[in-house]
Amino acid sequence: MPRKTKTTKKSRALYRLNLPAHSENLHVIRKFVSEIASNLGFDEEAMYQIELAVDEACTNVIKHAYRNDQQSEKIIKITLKVKEDRLIIIVADKGCGFNPAAIKSPDMEKYIKKGKRGGLGLHLIKSLMDEVSFRMKPGVRNEVIMVKKRKG
Amino acid sequence: MPRKTKTTKKSRALYRLNLPAHSENLHVIRKFVSEIASNLGFDEEAMYQIELAVDEACTNVIKHAYRNDQQSEKIIKITLKVKEDRLIIIVADKGCGFNPAAIKSPDMEKYIKKGKRGGLGLHLIKSLMDEVSFRMKPGVRNEVIMVKKRKG
Amino acid sequence: MSNFEISREDNKEITVLKLHGYLDAHTAREFEQSLANVIKEQRFKIVVSLENLKYISSAGLGVFMGFIEEVRKKGGDIKIAQPSPKVYKVFDLLGFPNLYEFYDQLETALKAFEKTQQPGK
Amino acid sequence: MSNFEISREDNKEITVLKLHGYLDAHTAREFEQSLANVIKEQRFKIVVSLENLKYISSAGLGVFMGFIEEVRKKGGDIKIAQPSPKVYKVFDLLGFPNLYEFYDQLETALKAFEKTQQPGK
Ligand SMILES: Nc1ncnc2c1ncn2[C@@H]1O[C@H](COP(=O)(O)OP(=O)(O)O)[C@@H](O)[C@H]1O
Ligand SMILES: Nc1ncnc2c1ncn2[C@@H]1O[C@H](COP(=O)(O)OP(=O)(O)O)[C@@H](O)[C@H]1O
Numbered sequence: 001m002p003r004k005t006k007t008t009k010k011s012r013a014l015y016r017l018n019l020p021a022h023s024e025n026l027h028v029i030r031k032f033v034s035e036i037a038s039n040l041g042f043d044e045e046a047m048y049q050i051e052l053a054v055d056e057a058c059t060n061v062i063k064h065a066y067r068n069d070q071q072s073e074k075i076i077k078i079t080l081k082v083k084e085d086r087l088i089i090i091v092a093d094k095g096c097g098f099n100p101a102a103i104k105s106p107d108m109e110k111y112i113k114k115g116k117r118g119g120l121g122l123h124l125i126k127s128l129m130d131e132v133s134f135r136m137k138p139g140v141r142n143e144v145i146m147v148k149k150r151k152g
Numbered sequence: 153m154p155r156k157t158k159t160t161k162k163s164r165a166l167y168r169l170n171l172p173a174h175s176e177n178l179h180v181i182r183k184f185v186s187e188i189a190s191n192l193g194f195d196e197e198a199m200y201q202i203e204l205a206v207d208e209a210c211t212n213v214i215k216h217a218y219r220n221d222q223q224s225e226k227i228i229k230i231t232l233k234v235k236e237d238r239l240i241i242i243v244a245d246k247g248c249g250f251n252p253a254a255i256k257s258p259d260m261e262k263y264i265k266k267g268k269r270g271g272l273g274l275h276l277i278k279s280l281m282d283e284v285s286f287r288m289k290p291g292v293r294n295e296v297i298m299v300k301k302r303k304g
Numbered sequence: 305m306s307n308f309e310i311s312r313e314d315n316k317e318i319t320v321l322k323l324h325g326y327l328d329a330h331t332a333r334e335f336e337q338s339l340a341n342v343i344k345e346q347r348f349k350i351v352v353s354l355e356n357l358k359y360i361s362s363a364g365l366g367v368f369m370g371f372i373e374e375v376r377k378k379g380g381d382i383k384i385a386q387p388s389p390k391v392y393k394v395f396d397l398l399g400f401p402n403l404y405e406f407y408d409q410l411e412t413a414l415k416a417f418e419k420t421q422q423p424g425k
Numbered sequence: 426m427s428n429f430e431i432s433r434e435d436n437k438e439i440t441v442l443k444l445h446g447y448l449d450a451h452t453a454r455e456f457e458q459s460l461a462n463v464i465k466e467q468r469f470k471i472v473v474s475l476e477n478l479k480y481i482s483s484a485g486l487g488v489f490m491g492f493i494e495e496v497r498k499k500g501g502d503i504k505i506a507q508p509s510p511k512v513y514k515v516f517d518l519l520g521f522p523n524l525y526e527f528y529d530q531l532e533t534a535l536k537a538f539e540k541t542q543q544p545g546k
């Protein structure tokens with residue numbers, strides 16, 4: 001079947017990683033993602049941003065997704081789609097899901113006064129990546145979709 | 153459904169990585185595998201052995217598996233199954249397959265005389281891992297199954 | 305084979321915690337425990353040195369947030385020293401420089417405690 | 426952002442290639458090219474220093490095998506210096522110490538060329 005445009009080898013590259021949603025795997029995940037980002041020519045700063053955004057998304061899966069769901073297999077699914085002009089990273093779980101629209105940006109002053117932690121992860125992800133979107137199918141597949149542009 | 157034996161969290165851990173069969177990914181694969189091996193408590197020497205065995209198996213997929221098969225997606229599938237007493241690593245492709253029984257151990261003297269390279273990979277894998285086996289379904293799924301024992 | 309370690313030095317009334325390696329949601333517990341121990345000993349003048357910290361995620365920042373109010377109420381502070389540019393950037397993105405004192409040098413962080421007598425209220 | 430590099434030093438009639446980083450089926454091509462260039466220049470006394478080589482797979486060993494016969498026929502040799510214990514182990518598993526001279530020191534590898542007049546046949 002003919003394709004519409006000729007794509008380079010790299011622009012079709014697809015990486016999939018499924019692993020247990022345990023915090024000890026965060027280091028594995030970061031190394032995995034940063035090695036690929038390095039291969040793709042992202043600079044040190046962009047590599048750190050990608051690592052951190054993926055870490056935050058996976059930390060949320062570990063902390064929140066499977067909370068009330070002891071039965072299901074606690075798996076994080078990470079997909080990297082390498083396009084000519086951008087890297088798309090999808091972090092997916094099949095946990096409880098959430099309403100991204102209901103999550104507000106953190107008010108740091110308040111956080112400190114209350115001695116309350118958290119609420120920073122999604123904010124960081126949005127700051128670090130060029131585009132962030134969500135697709136929720138609770139119990140089936142909840143996705144955080146992050147896009148980082150590749151410099152031309 | 154009750155399980156026969158109580159397994160620890162770690163003994164059920166399953167990691168799956170699918171990625172393009174390109175040699176630039178060998179570094180990614182090694183980092184991925186060695187981080188997991190490190191988390192599991194393998195020592196430096198065992199980590200190097202595991203990295204090397206997996207590298208050799210993946211190098212073979214890249215060099216040999218998809219040779220006459222330009223149509224199919226050239227994907228390496230790596231699975232790590234963490235058991236209480238051992239780590240099982242499966243490197244799979246859906247290429248042409250081969251007959252493992254037909255592969256002889258290399259005769260180094262002859263190799264040098266002929267200036268011929270190669271034939272070392274499977275020999276190394278067998279030297280480095282505790283058990284090695286194969287399952288061939290050409291075009292569907294060819295597996296190199298490697299076992300490394302965990303020290304009690 | 306942990307990728308995170310903490311070393312502690314008590315310097316008169318100041319405690320310095322030096323973080324090494326990767327601080328994420330897995331290793332944050334260890335940092336939390338260390339800070340909790342220091343505070344339990346009624347030591348409230350704390351400098352956290354990040355000279356050897358290679359990585360921090362929001363779980364690490366959360367630990368700082370969890371203790372700062374209590375420490376300041378007791379007349380102490382948590383000051384942050386020697387972050388690498390990469391690590392500082394993460395604090396910066398979340399507005400930490402408005403809430404915490406950052407120092408390029410460990411020594412200036414220590415001296416900052418001398419200057420202020422009974423800070424806080 | 427390659428994880429493998431080669432530096433070259435010509436020392437009278439001896440050429441030293443120093444390998445840095447990770448030598449695998451991806452980076453072996455670069456090593457192969459370097460060795461081919463040296464030989465094209467009719468330089469057959471070669472020391473490969475592995476002091477900074479962190480990793481080698483059989484693809485890397487294959488490069489050594491591909492050139493050794495030609496080099497020896499021309500009265501030269503490829504000697505291997507300063508492998509780390511981990512890297513040496515891989516050579517050892519495949520019987521390389523029977524076929525190649527290994528040296529702990531770069532200097533002794535260089536001196537070994539002085540001792541032998543016209544080695545080979
Ligand atoms: N994968 C997920 N599954 C379920 N809920 C999530 C997920 N990711 C984020 N959330 C929800 O969004 C909230 C905000 O997340 P975040 O900004 O990372 O802060 P924190 O994790 O510190 O609460 C979480 O408290 C949680 O309710
Ligand atoms: N995944 C694979 N798919 C197809 N053939 C393979 C695969 N792995 C190994 N082989 C076959 O086994 C042979 C021996 O492999 P190996 O010992 O690694 O040496 P080399 O790769 O250097 O030839 C290869 O030449 C190839 O014919």
